[in-house]
Amino acid sequence: MSTKFARIALAAALGLALAGCGKEEAPTATAPPPAVAAKAAATPDGAILASVQHVKAGNFDALLQSVLPPDEYAKAKADYSKEMNKEPATEEDKAKFAENMTKLTASDAEAKLWAELEPKLKEMDAQMAQQMPMMVAMGKGFIQSSIQQNQELNDAQKQQAVQAVDALGNWVSTAKFTDPALAQKSIKIVCDTARKLNLKTLDEARALSYEQAMGKIGVGFLGLKEVLAVYGFSIDQTLDSVKATTLSSDANSAKVKIDYSLLNTPLSVESDLVKVGDRWFGKEMLESLKKKDEAPGEVAPAAPANG
Incomplete structure (x- = not known):
């Protein structure tokens, strides 16, 4: 497995899929069973909960599709073989x-x-x-x-x-x-x-x-x-404890509060989502992808000379 894919997949999993895909806004929701996960993904908070279900099932392709915009997902998928064989094995x-x-x-x-x-x-x-x-x-x-x-x-x-x-x-x-x-x-x-x-x-x-x-x-x-x-650490128990609430939303952005319990410790985090097309994605994920596209080593085009 390439470092790039492992990093994206595991970051998404361990971050409880804080970036998701979906449409419009919704009230408080709790992690749905897999059968209704697709329907729940039609909302910002439901999108996060659907991603949580992908993590629980170990379905990392579905998870990556939910946290990456279609063009980025297609790019990552196309680059997989090249990334995997970038450094030859000894x-x-x-x-x-x-x-x-x-x-x-x-x-x-x-x-x-x-x-x-x-x-x-x-x-x-x-x-x-x-x-x-x-x-x-x-x-x-x-x-x-x-x-x-x-x-x-x-x-x-x-x-x-x-x-x-x-x-x-x-x-x-x-x-x-x-x-x-x-x-x-x-x-x-x-x-x-x-x-x-x-x-x-x-x-x-x-x-x-x-x-x-x-x-x-x-x-x-x-x-x-x-x-x-x-050994007493149930990841499923943590995932099942996830609750998501849309705090605010408009046509282009949403803020979702995510509450969950880690080893009986209640935790809470807020996640900013932005809309790309008709789907919602984590703002931090998109900014991270943009930074990678602008990583050092790529020479920016020179500004045109004045006069």
Whole structure:
């Protein structure tokens, strides 16, 4: 998967699809079941909730179509193969990929991985009990300090980001990562996911079409969700908690408030949407795309000489 596509897809997913597609304006709404997601997307807040449903289902092609204007989506899709093969893979990369996939997809993969991990769990448990509190505290402090110094975030965004980091830090501190039963469940999920990916070599992965790659990303994401849920972090629970309210709107713009719960921590963010054609898109996403189009390296045309 190319860095460009992974960045766009994961940013959209982890941002709870704060940019969406749709039409007109609407009152408060809650995350709809998939069957009515398309109908809900006819409003700014409904568009965001429809995108949330794409994330939950692991449908990243549909997600990208919802957060990218048609011309940008078409451009990204057309550029996929070029981006994927921009930097050639090394022989070492290829060997490591093949080794890992063979190990994870073998018929006895679960048993062998557990045999490797089990003797280390007690030692890991002792180390984590001693070191985890300090590591989490240091990590939270560093990240939260970086957030406060970020000049691209406003005060409300900083506050939300700090709260999210705090919630994640608390989860890391209490999750039972070294519990034998949970470790065995996680190993099974990882192996099952690797088998579903059905990729034996890095060359196969790099030769995937855009549609195939989006499908593989979805498989991997659903596997990741399962592993996190084993340790008490339900992404689906977070997505299901999303509520969106259109605060204001006119013919060209809308502001939507998004409320959700992350690990039992209530959070809220406001998202600005703009209308392109008959659809709504996140303002920040469009500005980001514009900046990339104007990235350094492209020489601007010289201004015409006067006189």
